[in-house]
Amino acid sequence: MAASVQAFPLIPDTSTAELSVEAVSHRWPNGQQALNRCNLVIPGPGLWMLVGSNGSGKSTLFRLISGLLEPQSGRIACRSKTALVFQNPDHQLLLPSCGSDLMLGMDPERPQQHRLSTARGLLSQLGLAQLEKRPIHSLSGGQKQRLAIAGALASDAGLLLLDEPTALLDPSSQATVLTTVQRLCKDPAKPITALWITHRLGELAFADGAARMQDGRIGPWTRGTELQRRLQGGTFEG
Known part of the structure; x- marks a missing residue:
């Protein structure tokens, strides 16, 4: 399946989606509601970004998608094997x-x-x-x-889950990692699907689609540059 230019507003078909998260909730033992009937659909190959502040639920969502946690309610369906890429590569290079x-x-x-x-x-x-x-x-x-x-x-893995993978990098290395993942997602022979979470608004320009995550819920997909323009300010403060 080739990566394609997305038309917005995007109304994905959940029956053919690469990833579907339906009404998923998760509350931590300390009472914090990390996800609140969260919905997310990734229609196919491409670089998809979620942007939000610390505590918005992004990392909890990744743990659920990757199977490290079980959803307390709702449903997650993924057509491909997933693999996590962490902020600090030293945590996974052995x-x-x-x-x-x-x-x-x-x-x-x-x-x-x-x-x-x-x-x-x-x-x-x-x-x-x-x-x-x-x-x-x-x-x-x-x-x-x-x-x-x-x-x-x-x-x-057919679905990469990238958890703020440029957070510890200098601007030059950040740009190299971004363009590398973008190229992999557009590979005409074997495009991959990447879900990238960030708090840096500047990274949204690389996305095929972007959405804001806030209070355990995800907004609609839009063009990365459009979401960047709406939110402005450079980064979200945790």
């Missing part, structure tokens, strides 16, 4: 070298040569082609984050 870390996430039943070829292809796709044997500790923050994205793809 082995000493780039190539070995990528192969860790692959099906061990696959032949060694196939896994090695896949790892090299992903490193090339993420702009890390010369770094197969490079020690991970020597990478820049942006390189580590791109390696974490490659690791998510190595697991055969």
Whole structure:
């Protein structure tokens, strides 16, 4: 399925959606209502962004979509395997070298040569082609984050959940990660679906669709540039 230019207002078909979240609620043991009958539909491949302040429910939503939490009410349906990409790539890069870390996430039943070829292809796709044997500790923050994205793809995930993946990066690395994910989502051969949460309004310009999350609910999809214009101010303060 090829990524396409979206027309707004967007009215997705839940029966064919890549991801559907219907009336999902979650309350933490301390009484905080993280999600309140939250609804979200991602129609297909593309870079989709949710923007909101700290405490709006974004990270809780990701934990539910990825299966780390069970919804207390409502329904979540996902057509693809999911993979999380965290703010800090050091939390998910485990082995000493780039190539070995990528192969860790692959099906061990696959032949060694196939896994090695896949790892090299992903490193090339993420702009890390010369770094197969490079020690991970020597990478820049942006390189580590791109390696974490490659690791998510190595697991055969079709839906990437990116939890403020540029929060710890300098502006140059931030732009590189954004354009890399945008390119993967528009790959004519195998476009991916990415759900990206952020509090930086400037990132919305890269999105195929964007929505605001507030008080455990999500507003309608709109063009990223349009939502950026409406909200203005640069970032949400937590």
